[in-house]
Amino acid sequence: MAVRNVIITSLFTALIIVGSFIIIPVTVVPVTLQTLFVLLAGVLAGRKTALTSTSLYLVLGAVGLPVFSGASGGLAHYFGPTGGFLIGMLLMAAISGAAGDAAMKYQNEDQTLMKKGLVILILGSFAATVSIYLVGIPFIKFNLDLTWPKAFATAMIPFIPGDLLKLVVVIIVSNIFFPRVRSYLAVKDE
Amino acid sequence: MISSTYVAGKGLIYHFDARSKLLLTLVLCIEVFLPVSPTGIYLLSLISFLIALYATGMKQALSPLKTILPLIIMMVLFTPFTYTDAPAAITAGNVQLATTEALYHLNLLIARFIAITYMATLFVWTTTMSDIMLTFQWYGLPYSGALVITLAFRFIPFIADSFKMISDAHSLRRVSSDTKGRRRSRIFDILPTISSALVFALKSIPNLAATLEHRGYSTGHRRTRYRTLRTKGPLFTHFLICVIIATSFYLLFSL
Numbered sequence: 486m487a488v489r490n491v492i493i494t495s496l497f498t499a500l501i502i503v504g505s506f507i508i509i510p511v512t513v514v515p516v517t518l519q520t521l522f523v524l525l526a527g528v529l530a531g532r533k534t535a536l537t538s539t540s541l542y543l544v545l546g547a548v549g550l551p552v553f554s555g556a557s558g559g560l561a562h563y564f565g566p567t568g569g570f571l572i573g574m575l576l577m578a579a580i581s582g583a584a585g586d587a588a589m590k591y592q593n594e595d596q597t598l599m600k601k602g603l604v605i606l607i608l609g610s611f612a613a614t615v616s617i618y619l620v621g622i623p624f625i626k627f628n629l630d631l632t633w634p635k636a637f638a639t640a641m642i643p644f645i646p647g648d649l650l651k652l653v654v655v656i657i658v659s660n661i662f663f664p665r666v667r668s669y670l671a672v673k674d675e
Numbered sequence: 676m677i678s679s680t681y682v683a684g685k686g687l688i689y690h691f692d693a694r695s696k697l698l699l700t701l702v703l704c705i706e707v708f709l710p711v712s713p714t715g716i717y718l719l720s721l722i723s724f725l726i727a728l729y730a731t732g733m734k735q736a737l738s739p740l741k742t743i744l745p746l747i748i749m750m751v752l753f754t755p756f757t758y759t760d761a762p763a764a765i766t767a768g769n770v771q772l773a774t775t776e777a778l779y780h781l782n783l784l785i786a787r788f789i790a791i792t793y794m795a796t797l798f799v800w801t802t803t804m805s806d807i808m809l810t811f812q813w814y815g816l817p818y819s820g821a822l823v824i825t826l827a828f829r830f831i832p833f834i835a836d837s838f839k840m841i842s843d844a845h846s847l848r849r850v851s852s853d854t855k856g857r858r859r860s861r862i863f864d865i866l867p868t869i870s871s872a873l874v875f876a877l878k879s880i881p882n883l884a885a886t887l888e889h890r891g892y893s894t895g896h897r898r899t900r901y902r903t904l905r906t907k908g909p910l911f912t913h914f915l916i917c918v919i920i921a922t923s924f925y926l927l928f929s930l
């Protein structure tokens with residue numbers, strides 16, 4: 486693994502962990518920022534780095550390190566009602582990373598993103614956000630044996646405003662940082 | 676915020692080998708999901724709690740329970756709706772609040788949750804971060820993987836501190852006395868705060884990369900390991916104790 490990849494991966498692992506401690510009161514339900522950093526890892530650093538960072542975050546949490554929201558950790562979180570959202574982060578990282586990698590093909594000469602690249606990033610980030618619910622909602626439904634409407638009402642609807650806000654932040658921030666991070670990663674080690 | 680999860684304390688658990696401790700933790704975590712009696716799982720939680728209590732004191736020993744309390748409340752609220760066909764166990768007038776089956780499953784769910792949390796917590800409290808890294812490497816984690824984890828844990832306090840400073844600086848620029856105004860300003864501050872924190876973090880990368888390259892990383896010469904895992908007594912004995920504990924638990928409490 487190249488030095489740059491090692492550092493970027495550890496940086497995003499750290500950012501995801503820090504994100505789980507930062508609570509933003511968007512609506513009545515406060516949101517944490519770890520999914521925002523999973524999205525940013527994918528979009529800015531690509532699929533491989535995002536998957537590695539997210540996997541490391543999940544492994545560290547599984548071992549018992551207090552990296553999940555509320556400074557908690559342990560394998561039990563994977564079997565609890567919100568376990569699906571943790572596992573869904575991997576899918577989120579893969580989709581946002583794939584979008585980031587695809588958008589790379591549509592860069593101008595100064596490495597800024599073309600409109601097509603930006604559209605790919607927006608669609609990819611949206612799909613990645615939806616994907617976490619594709620895993621999380623069936624998981625909470627079967628874990629607590631809820632009806633589908635109740636599962637959606639409990640685990641999705643209160644979080645939509647927060648997710649929309651995170652999407653906007655990801656798009657703006659990635660548009661600024663995309664050229665810098667990608668050009669940094671593109672340099673090969675001697 | 677985490678820079679180290681190790682809690683200095685006393686007890687035999689601190690002298691138990693980290694590799695066998697990790698294996699025992701994982702095996703017991705799997706065993707509580709096999710058909711074993713809830714009494715056994717509660718006993719396991721109680722023993723883990725008592726070890727934590729002896730090693731670290733009451734305040735520290737209770738802290739994992741506080742962190743998982745919201746999830747336990749969620750289970751208590753939703754599990755009774757799941758099993759409604761069995762005979763009623765708790766009623767309020769004519770309304771059935773929980774059935775016997777619901778209480779049985781709730782009991783099992785909570786027992787498993789507490790047991791796993793306490794066992795995992797005990798492992799990280801009683802093992803230093805460097806020993807955890809060496810344990811991962813002993814189990815096959817590549818050198819670069821261990822380096823990523825070590826760097827991530829070095830980044831966390833740095834990023835967390837800078838994030839807090841940047842966030843405070845932004846909130847000072849838009850002072851608001853009422854709660855609603857403060858909430859609105861925190862939402863509006865997300866974008867500049869995250870951008871500034873990312874700039875701060877990304878600017879540290881070249882220095883760190885240069886430092887790693889100067890120390891020989893990526894040239895094929897790996898860094899010398901100054902620390903090795905030390906075990907009191909033969910490693911085989913530690914693993915044997917771990918196998919005996921896991922097997923005895925299963926034989927005693929399997930249904």
